[in-house]
Amino acid sequence: MPAATETVTYDQLFSLTGRARKARVTNNIGNSQPTLDILHAGGRVEIEDGGGSIEERLMYAEQDTEWMSDRQRVSTDDKEMITKAVYPWRFIVAPINISKTDELKAQMSETAAMDFAESKIIGARQGIRTGTGTAIGGSQSGKSMLGFQDVIKDTPTSGTLGGINQATNTWFRNKYYGTAVTFTTQTVTNIFNGWDQIGTQYESASDMNEEVTHIVAGETLYQKMLSTLEGQGYTRFMGGGQVKMGAVTGGGQNVGQGPMFRGALIYKDRSMPASTIYGYSLSAIKLKIMKGANFAKTNFVATDASGIIGKVAFYIVGIQLVTINPRRTFVLSAVS
Template sequence: MASPNLTEIVTTTLRNRSGKLADNVTKNNALLAKLAAKGNAKPAAGGRTLVQELEYAENSTFQYYSGYQLLDVSPSDVFTAAEFDWKQGAVAVTISGLEGRIQNAGKEQIIELLGARIKNAERTMKNNIALGCYADGTGTGGKEMGGLQLLVPKDPTTGTVGGVNRATWTFWRNQQVQDATMTSATIQPKMQQLYLSCSRGRDQPDLGIADNNAYMAYWQSLNPIQRITNTETANAGWKNLEFVGMPIVFDGGIGGGCPANTMYFLNTDYIFYRPHSATNMVPMDDVRSINQDATVQMILWAGNMTLSNAMLQGILWKA
């Protein structure tokens, strides 16, 4: 078995960093950063599923009336709920007895080696959760997160999301606009169309996310005029342009997760990041001994993304 002292070093080092890792995961993704800023990164303590309450209809008893006319007092069914499965992720930090006891003798040297491996594990966890924000939930046999490709798909008329069938319930369908060429000449009218489709009075999209091609098309369309950036988003480190006061954030380039030829218009009041409150980038409670002279510690995450209003979300994509 590995040295108890080595096990203690691995465990305490990871525990000291777990809170920082959870915080950095949200900062690593523009959508998660926006949700955190709005209070929509909401940890959940448990339950069979993640339940998201939905207000899907207006009260049907409203009426104009006169004098002694009878009023409609019948109950209205206006609420339902969507249920999202828990998804789990893990990354392992390992150190062998040879590395920990012999090659890196001394506590400081062990921590230095661990530090490099933990940073790599953190980077791995951050990148995969960030990519999961765009996933359709079918990867790894359906074990991955359900991100924007599930919540705001190109075809919103099919599929079941959160237990609600979109073929049956029109209120659970997002908006979608196709752009056959996605060039600087075509993209702004399509963006305007999508923005209006996703707006309901003062309820309007507040975050746009684009891949390389969509961002470039919009950027080039602004060449004749001064480009405007959203100061709040820019100060957070995100490259962005502005569209009717809404930041359009670039999430392409190396390791970018936004699907090709795609731009999302999101109303983040109704999108949630729901990590488990006790399993949010934390090391396992115990270090498990295996049939090797090594110490293995797992960093665990559980949670998912949820949605409470689909019709105010939109996607612009190249057909």
């Protein structure tokens, strides 16, 4: 534990005045969770009433049509058009553990007791946010939820997603480019290879009414993306030089501020893989939260029976990241 140490002489002045402090605790460990915040701000977080799993009904075909003339016999053939993707619930928990001795020591004043308990609660909630944000940028492992590496795959031509075989169902694949790209290289004069390939995948994944809305990269690639703009004299400073959080409204309009590429907001998320750039339309992704397990706190129970005098409670979230239209997403998986 990185506990601070201090040598103090309790003279008359210090004994009577003590230390100056504000009623705050500053977070020095957690990073922001931009993708999580974007999904929330864009209305892509949905509360579900439990259930054994999550299902999304999908249309994968349209009824056949034909042109006809007078008195022509036409087809009456029916066609299968609807299926469903099924995703399992995942649960993330964080304990709030207060020993009896700590509780007694915190009785110094009502405020001290409240600050001590509140710090435990804030730490648990922040831990769940961090764990969820990290999972969004990662890949499913063990009991964790799906991440971008699962729903926007480097190789979506094999395996299953939501129970659907992507090897045979090409309509349920994201766009992808796995060939090595050096972002700052210019094969064509004044056109950076990185932006050129992002543009290609952007158009491949976009449709007139379902454009890619967000492009995200990790810290290193994001810096290279901005440096190409700076090198060309296109630096954009907003809000005192800071890129602000953005999302889109229900009408598909971007909100917030940040560098833009063909209408898509570019942002940095430290949880994303080092050599990867993702693009997605918010209409293609949802974050499901289980009703009753939406940062729900259990009651404190005594731990005396285990031989430890104290009490413990848990924060719990039932959650899953799902995709409902992978073709409106893309990934560049070998960028340097």
